[in-house]
Amino acid sequence: xxxxxxxxxxxxxxxxxxxxxxxxxxxxxxxxxxxxxxxxxxxxxxxxxxxxxxxxxxxxxxxxxxxxxxxxxxxxxxxxxxxxxxxxxxxxxxxxxxxxxxxxxxxxxxxxxxxxxxxxxxxxxxxxxxxxxxxxxxxxxxxxxxxxxxxxxxxxxxxxxxxxxxxxxxxxxxxxxxxxxxxxxxxxxxxxxxxxxxxxxxxxxxxxxxxxxxxxxxxxxxxxxxxxxxxxxxxxxxxxxxxxxxxxxxxxxxxxxxxxxxxxxxxxxxxxxxxxxxxxxxxxxxxxxxxxxxxxxxxxxxxxxxxxxxxxxxxxxxxxx
Numbered sequence: 037x038x039x040x041x042x043x044x045x046x047x048x049x050x051x052x053x054x055x056x057x058x059x060x061x062x063x064x065x066x067x068x069x070x071x072x073x074x075x076x077x078x079x080x081x082x083x084x085x086x087x088x089x090x091x092x093x094x095x096x097x098x099x100x101x102x103x104x105x106x107x108x109x110x111x112x113x114x115x116x117x118x119x120x121x122x123x124x125x126x127x128x129x130x131x132x133x134x135x136x137x138x139x140x141x142x143x144x145x146x147x148x149x150x151x152x153x154x155x156x157x158x159x160x161x162x163x164x165x166x167x168x169x170x171x172x173x174x175x176x177x178x179x180x181x182x183x184x185x186x187x188x189x190x191x192x193x194x195x196x197x198x199x200x201x202x203x204x205x206x207x208x209x210x211x212x213x214x215x216x217x218x219x220x221x222x223x224x225x226x227x228x229x230x231x232x233x234x235x236x237x238x239x240x241x242x243x244x245x246x247x248x249x250x251x252x253x254x255x256x257x258x259x260x261x262x263x264x265x266x267x268x269x270x271x272x273x274x275x276x277x278x279x280x281x282x283x284x285x286x287x288x289x290x291x292x293x294x295x296x297x298x299x300x301x302x303x304x305x306x307x308x309x310x311x312x313x314x315x316x317x318x319x320x321x322x323x324x325x326x327x328x329x330x331x332x333x334x335x336x337x338x339x340x341x342x343x344x345x346x347x348x349x350x351x352x353x354x355x356x357x
Contacts, residue, residue, distance in 0.1 A: 038186055039063075041210050042235055043102045046122065046253060053252030062098055064088055086238070090116055093239060099246050100239040105231030105262055106204075108238065110270040119239035119247050121262050123255035125206035127233035127283070129166055129226040131219040132201045132208075134193055146219045150174050150200065157199040160189065164305060164355065166202050168279035169226045172307030186211050202226070206233040227281035227301050230265040234258050256325060257286060260296060264332040264339075268300045271340025272348055278355040279303040282339075284332070287316070294319045296332060300339045302348035305355050311348045315339035 040063065047059045065088070089101035090113055100119060108118065131149055133141055140149055150159070151174060160182035161167050167179035182189050182198065186207055193201050202221070208214050237253070239246050261284040274280040281301040288295040297316040303309060317335040319328050340348075 049253045105234040105236035106229040120237040120250035121259040122235040124258040125233040129221045130205040130217045160198040160201045165279045168303040168307040230269045264336040267333040267336025278352040313342045
């Protein structure tokens, strides 16, 4: 299970940094884990994978919860914060082909594989963002929702005769299934979800002791990138019920400054309409980490405002109807 692997990863990081620490893992099933029949966009995105966990944190039953950051809403319940963001895994989307396409799987150059699938190819994805971007580039395909954990979706790929799946590469890597990846999609084809590939650790806002312990697992570069993306999404008031993508990269690091560039997209459900924005910021290395975080969040808000000016709000509203 991916959630278990991710939690165990954070447990190992904490125990390595603090040998005296004993970390107990408490598995919890969320409503998003239990409801596998409906598409994510149909269920609603207000804490779908987080609500039960957040209640336990607030009640003091657990100290923190480990999430795929892309599943963590940008507006958290009162008293809770993102206490730490770990180093980002591969943030790209990827293609996993049905085993019947053995010739495609054996191609030396694994690029643009979806274009070689038959007209009306059944492409499985649980994400409106992926589906919209894929339909924009490959209008001949038939995107269909596929739910479940990674092993379940890989089984459905064969049993329910999907031609391919499009998934987050990070999940396959963390689950030890990286060898199943047939192609990594470039960012032009499929811009990632906000925070994709990173883990967010949610905790109590007033728990200074836990925050201090978690500093050992924080990746500052990943944190800055993801905060910019989350600020973009927050400005749009978007979630998994609309096709929204964002990706922030460090474009030119130096000893005295850090330059970051953010790309954001909002699409119609069929991919025919697109709002594409770009924003950048250069941050002095002399600033404190807290001040740097404020700078990148300002960049994300600015990109979000630019997208709204270009009609992103209308696309988001139409997707939710």
